[in-house]
Amino acid sequence: MDIEASYNFRKISDKLTTSGLVRPDGLKALASQGYEVVVNLLPDTSEHAVRDERDIVESQSIEYVYIPVDFKKPSQSDFALFSATMDRVGGRKIHVHCAANFRVSAFYSLYQVSRGHWNMERALEFIHGVWQPTDHPGWSEFISDNLTTAQQSVAADRADGPRSG
Numbered sequence: 085m086d087i088e089a090s091y092n093f094r095k096i097s098d099k100l101t102t103s104g105l106v107r108p109d110g111l112k113a114l115a116s117q118g119y120e121v122v123v124n125l126l127p128d129t130s131e132h133a134v135r136d137e138r139d140i141v142e143s144q145s146i147e148y149v150y151i152p153v154d155f156k157k158p159s160q161s162d163f164a165l166f167s168a169t170m171d172r173v174g175g176r177k178i179h180v181h182c183a184a185n186f187r188v189s190a191f192y193s194l195y196q197v198s199r200g201h202w203n204m205e206r207a208l209e210f211i212h213g214v215w216q217p218t219d220h221p222g223w224s225e226f227i228s229d230n231l232t233t234a235q236q237s238v239a240a241d242r243a244d245g246p247r248s249g
Contacts, residue, residue, distance in 0.1 A: 085109040092185035092214055099177050104184040105132050115144035120176040125187045127152035132183040153187045158226045166191045189214040190227055198234035
């Protein structure tokens with residue numbers, strides 16, 4: 085099974101894809117598709133979690149990063165860990181997933197805005213192309229708060245100008 089058959093699959097670039105649930109046969113095919121890193125935001129306790137996902141991924145010499153995000157209560161610490169992970173693994177071929185690509189689309193969009201790569205409109209377009217956060221308590225506020233913080237941070241960095249070292 086090709087990763088593109090995963091639920092709510094989105095190709096961001098040749099180096100990054102996102103999706104919801106990836107079935108075991110899709111996970112087993114990742115190395116043959118050139119993936120080097122899998123970031124999983126779905127808690128192992130979820131009914132949708134793939135049993136032995138870490139083993140399936142790591143048996144292909146693919147780095148596995150597990151950040152279990154509680155869908156009912158996304159946290160700043162989870163987002164900070166996700167952002168640090170994306171900074172660290174950038175440049176490698178990455179697949180990021182959860183159950184429905186809801187957590188991922190929100191976190192990835194916020195990450196892109198926080199790094200000055202996307203504007204707020206592009207981030208919201210990506211999120212809304214996958215789901216409607218207003219239908220899920222806590223997510224609209226989480227996204228809105230982080231978009232505001234990210235935009236302020238990027239604007240401050242730009243105002244400071246280039247840094248010498």
